[in-house]
Amino acid sequence: MKVKLERVKGTRDLLPEEMARRRWVFERIREVFERYNFHEVLTPTFEYTTLFQLRSGEEVVEQLYAFDDKGGRNLSLRPDMTSSVARLYVNGFQNAPKPVKWYYLANMFRYEEPQSGRYREFWQAGVELIGSDKVEADAEVIALFVESYLATGLADFTVNIGDRVLLDEFAKMLGVEDDVGLMRLIDKKDKMSREDFVGALNEFGLDDDGVEKVLSLIEIKGKPDEALPKAEELFTSEKAGDEIKRLYGLIDLLEAYGVKEKILIDLGIARGFDYYTSIVFEAIAPNDIGIGSIGGGGRYDNLIGVFGGKPTPATGFAIGVERLIPILEWEGLVPEPKLRPDVYVIPIGKEPELKRTAVEITSSLRRARVKADYELTGRKLRKALDYAGKLGVPYVVLVGERDLADGKVTVRDMESGEQRAVEKGRVVGVLSESLRV
Numbered sequence: 001m002k003v004k005l006e007r008v009k010g011t012r013d014l015l016p017e018e019m020a021r022r023r024w025v026f027e028r029i030r031e032v033f034e035r036y037n038f039h040e041v042l043t044p045t046f047e048y049t050t051l052f053q054l055r056s057g058e059e060v061v062e063q064l065y066a067f068d069d070k071g072g073r074n075l076s077l078r079p080d081m082t083s084s085v086a087r088l089y090v091n092g093f094q095n096a097p098k099p100v101k102w103y104y105l106a107n108m109f110r111y112e113e114p115q116s117g118r119y120r121e122f123w124q125a126g127v128e129l130i131g132s133d134k135v136e137a138d139a140e141v142i143a144l145f146v147e148s149y150l151a152t153g154l155a156d157f158t159v160n161i162g163d164r165v166l167l168d169e170f171a172k173m174l175g176v177e178d179d180v181g182l183m184r185l186i187d188k189k190d191k192m193s194r195e196d197f198v199g200a201l202n203e204f205g206l207d208d209d210g211v212e213k214v215l216s217l218i219e220i221k222g223k224p225d226e227a228l229p230k231a232e233e234l235f236t237s238e239k240a241g242d243e244i245k246r247l248y249g250l251i252d253l254l255e256a257y258g259v260k261e262k263i264l265i266d267l268g269i270a271r272g273f274d275y276y277t278s279i280v281f282e283a284i285a286p287n288d289i290g291i292g293s294i295g296g297g298g299r300y301d302n303l304i305g306v307f308g309g310k311p312t313p314a315t316g317f318a319i320g321v322e323r324l325i326p327i328l329e330w331e332g333l334v335p336e337p338k339l340r341p342d343v344y345v346i347p348i349g350k351e352p353e354l355k356r357t358a359v360e361i362t363s364s365l366r367r368a369r370v371k372a373d374y375e376l377t378g379r380k381l382r383k384a385l386d387y388a389g390k391l392g393v394p395y396v397v398l399v400g401e402r403d404l405a406d407g408k409v410t411v412r413d414m415e416s417g418e419q420r421a422v423e424k425g426r427v428v429g430v431l432s433e434s435l436r437v
Contacts, residue, residue: 010112010120020337022123025325026105028151029125036144038103038127043084045107049076051083055275055306063110065120077109082275082300082316083307085128090309098131116290117323126297126318130304133313135246138279138299139253145297145317146259149283152324153333157285157294159262160221162269163247164276164298166231169240170217174210180274187270189218190292218268224251227265243278250279275300281317285327294327295319340391342435345374346384348400357424358399361409364428370435389414395431 007013014022030040049066065077078084081104093100105125114120127144129137142159149157167186171179185204189197201211220230228251231244247265254260271280282296297317305311328334345362347354358374365372375384381398388396398410398419408421411430422430 008120010114012119012121016339017337020339021329021334022321022325024334024337025152025321025328026125029148029319030103030105032144032148032151033103033125033127036101036127036140036147038101038129038144041085041088041102041104042106043078043081043088043104046075046077047084047087049074051087051307052076052079055083055303060110063112065109065111078106079108079110081106081108081124081126081318082128082303085316086130086300086303086307086309086314089130089312090304090307093130094309094312099137100130101127102130103127117292117294117320117326119322123321124318125321126316128314128316130314131312132315133301135249136253137313137315138250139257141297141315141317142250142263142281143254143257143259145281145283145295145319146257146262148319149285149294149324152328154285154324154328154331156331157262157283158264159259159281159283160264160266160269161247161250161279161281162265162267162271163243163279164270165243165278166235166240166267167270169235169237169243170213172237173235174206174213176205176210183270186214186218186268189268220265220267222264224248224260224263224265227267231265231267247279271296271298275303275306277301279315283319287327287330289326289330291323291327293320294323338392340393341371341373342393343370343372343395343397343431344384344388344391344393345372345397345399346381346388347375348381348398350378351401354399354401354404357404357409358397361397361399361424361427365431368428368432370428370432385412395434397427397431 049064052064053061060079064079066074068074085102089100103126105123107121107123109121111120112118127141129141146159167183168179171182176182182204185200192200198211201214206214216234220227220234228244228247235241235244251260251263254263269280269282271282276298278299278301280298282293285294295318299315301313304314325334343365345358347358362372362374379387385396393414396412396414398412400410403409403421408423409427410419411422411427412419
């Protein structure tokens with residue numbers, strides 16, 4: 001009886017073309033991360049489940065891939081990297097010079113319903129800046145967030161900024177004790193119709209006046225110079241006033257970074273994780289393929305203390321790679337990969353000396369940083385040339401017995417069809433020069 005083996009639901013097989021596109025995106029993001037002096041880390045794929053239960057938020061905890069290992073330890077595949085990075089910091093870096101600036105490119109796992117841009121195994125590119133409670137740290141991270149998208153060629157997007165302190169103060173204004181529950185509800189507003197959202201607010205326990213105030217809050221959205229004055233009108237407490245001043249300071253710094261034009265204020269943003277404590281943000285790129293937020297982050301000043309470390313402020317973000325790449329492809333921003341060698345070497349005949357010379361030339365080209373391959377299947381010349389033509393190889397090197405007797409090989413330009421005899425010792429230099437042109 002044959003067993004039919006299939007991919008697990010919510011996962012993907014990534015073929016060479018897809019991997020080449022992903023690598024193109026990763027390389028551009030990585031370059032910006034390192035330009036900002038962030039350094040790469042990688043934590044284990046699984047951690048003790050308790051780590052994620054402590055502060056990840058109810059929705060994420062429900063989506064954990066949790067299991068007991070053979071030693072009876074309850075473990076989970078990481079649903080995000082922030083908790084793992086915070087654990088890493090607590091384990092061995094509390095006395096390191098501040099700020100600590102780390103980045104990662106890694107896969108995460110959540111048991112959720114697959115849909116456009118959402119999988120059960122997915123990749124994120126993110127940073128964590130640990131050790132500064134200043135608005136300068138928030139500005140540094142948000143500017144990097146913007147620059148990371150720009151580095152991929154994406155131009156049509158905004159970074160929407162909200163604030164958990166203001167949401168906490170708002171909950172107090174309404175007399176709501178379950179402020180986290182209210183935040184979660186507000187965070188889901190874009191997934192509901194207005195009628196359903198109002199109904200959910202009523203079910204949550206808000207009267208008509210409270211519902212109107214929530215609707216007024218989520219309408220504070222737009223350019224900072226327009227939205228922040230409206231926030232000053234809505235919030236009257238001293239704590240809220242101080243936080244709005246922080247937002248004004250943030251916007252001023254983002255203008256200095258040259259990224260203010262990408263920034264919107266949206267006080268209806270809460271983000272799904274419970275560990276955020278102040279400024280939160282997410283990136284939105286308009287599209288027709290059903291993808292919402294393409295990344296987000298915020299400040300989490302209490303998480304390290306919850307994990308047993310000394311109270312340490314921190315902020316960071318994660319870019320959703322599975323959401324970003326489809327939008328880049330939809331906009332035609334990812335170049336088509338060239339999955340072929342620049343030179344293909346074909347021995348004409350079965351004599352060992354011809355094969356040996358073909359290998360020597362191929363190896364010399366590779367050492368000279370030229371992408372090279374040679375005929376491995378024993379095809380005859382015509383079929384080998386047909387194969388090279390289908391691949392789109394620019395140059396072919398023909399190693400024939402007669403040429404080799406004169407210490408030469410034939411270099412063929414596959415586009416023009418022109419051929420010329422080249423001394424074997426000069427073939428690497430000749431091809432390297434031709435490829436540079």
